[in-house]
Amino acid sequence: MGGARFMTGMLLLFMALSSGVRSCPPSDRAALLAFRAALHEPYLGIFNSWTGADCCHNWYGVSCDQETHRVADITLRGESEEPIFERAHRTGYMTGYISPAICKLPRLSSIIIADWKGISGEIPRCITTLPxxxxxxxxxxxxxxxxxxxxxxxxxxxVLNFADNQISGTIPASLANLTSLMHLDLRNNLLSGPIPRNFGSLRMLSRALLSGNRLSGPIPGSVSLIYRLADLDLSRNQLSGLIPQVLGKMAVLSTLNLDFNKLSGPIPLSLFSSGISDLNLSRNALQGNIPDAFGPRSYFTALDLSYNNLKGAIPKSISSASYIGHLDLSHNHLCGKIPLGSPFDHLEASSFVYNDCLCGKPLKPC
Incomplete structure (x- = not known):
C-alpha cells in the first residue's frame, strides 16, 4: 500500500515537473503581459485568452518553439477570417504602442502586428537585438x-513590412546588410532622402515596394544586381534623373512602376525587349521619342507612358509586340497616324487624347 502511494506521488511529481518544462518560462510570460499592457483592444477580446501560467498553450496569436518552449512567434492580425472576427462581424481596431518588452523574448522569430489601424508610437529600437x-x-x-x-x-x-504607417526619416544605409531579405514593403509612409546606393546588395530580394513616400535622388543602378527581383514599385515619390538602362536587362523583373516621380531623359530601349510585363512610367518628365524597339519579346499586360513630354510618332514596331493589353499614351506631344491592327484595334480614344497631332482610329481620321 505504502509502495503504491510512493509510486503515485512520484508519478504526480514527474507530471508536475514535466508540465513545468513544457510551459513557457516565467520571463517570456512576463514579457508578453508587459507587451499586452501597452495595447488596448476594445471589441474582439483577443487578449482574453492570455491567462494561466503557460503562455505556449492557447494564448491567442502566440506560438512557441517545440523544443525550447520559448516564445517564437507573435501573430496578431486586425483583418482575419478567424472565428473571433466572424462572430464580431468587424475588423480589428487597437490603440496603444508596441512595447519594448517584446525585446525580452530572445528566441522571437516573427512578430506580426498588422492592420490594427490605431496602434501608434515608434518601432522599438531594441528589436535589432533579436538575433x-x-x-x-x-x-x-x-x-x-x-x-x-x-x-x-x-x-x-x-520579410520587413512597415507599409501604411507614418514612418519618417531616411531609409537606413544598414538596410543593405539584410542579405537574406526577400520581401521589403515600405509603401505609404513619410520616408525621405535617397534610396541607398548599395541597395543592390539585397541579392535575395524578390519584391521591393517603396511607393507613396517622399524619396528623392536617382534610382541606384545597383538595383540591377538583384537577380531575383520580380516586382519594383518606386511610384509616387520625388525621384529624379534618368531611368537606368540596366533595369531592362534584369532576369526576372516583371513589374516596374515608376509613375508620379520627376524622372527625365529618354526611355531606355531595353525596357521594351525585356521580361517586364507591367510597365508604368506615367506622370514624369520623360523626353524624346517612344523607342522603336518593340518585338516578339514585348509582352505587356499594361503599358502606361501618359503625362510625359514624349514626341514624334508611335513606333511601327509596336505592332510586332506579342501582346499589349492596356496602353496609355495620352497627355504627351505625339504626332502622326495611329498604326492599324493589334493592339490598337481594341483601344479606346482615351489612350491617345491630349497629344499634339495624333490621328486615325479611334481618334479622328487623318
Missing part, C-alpha cells in the same frame, strides 16, 4: 518615428 527574427510585419497602423538605424543587424530577416 532570430525572420519576419517583422507592422503594416496598417499609425506607427511614426524612424526605422532603427542598425536594422541591418537582423541577418536572418526575410
Amino acid at each position: 532570430f527574427l525572420r519576419i517583422v510585419d507592422f503594416i496598417g497602423n499609425r506607427i511614426s518615428g524612424s526605422i532603427p538605424a542598425d536594422i541591418g543587424r537582423l541577418q536572418r530577416l526575410t
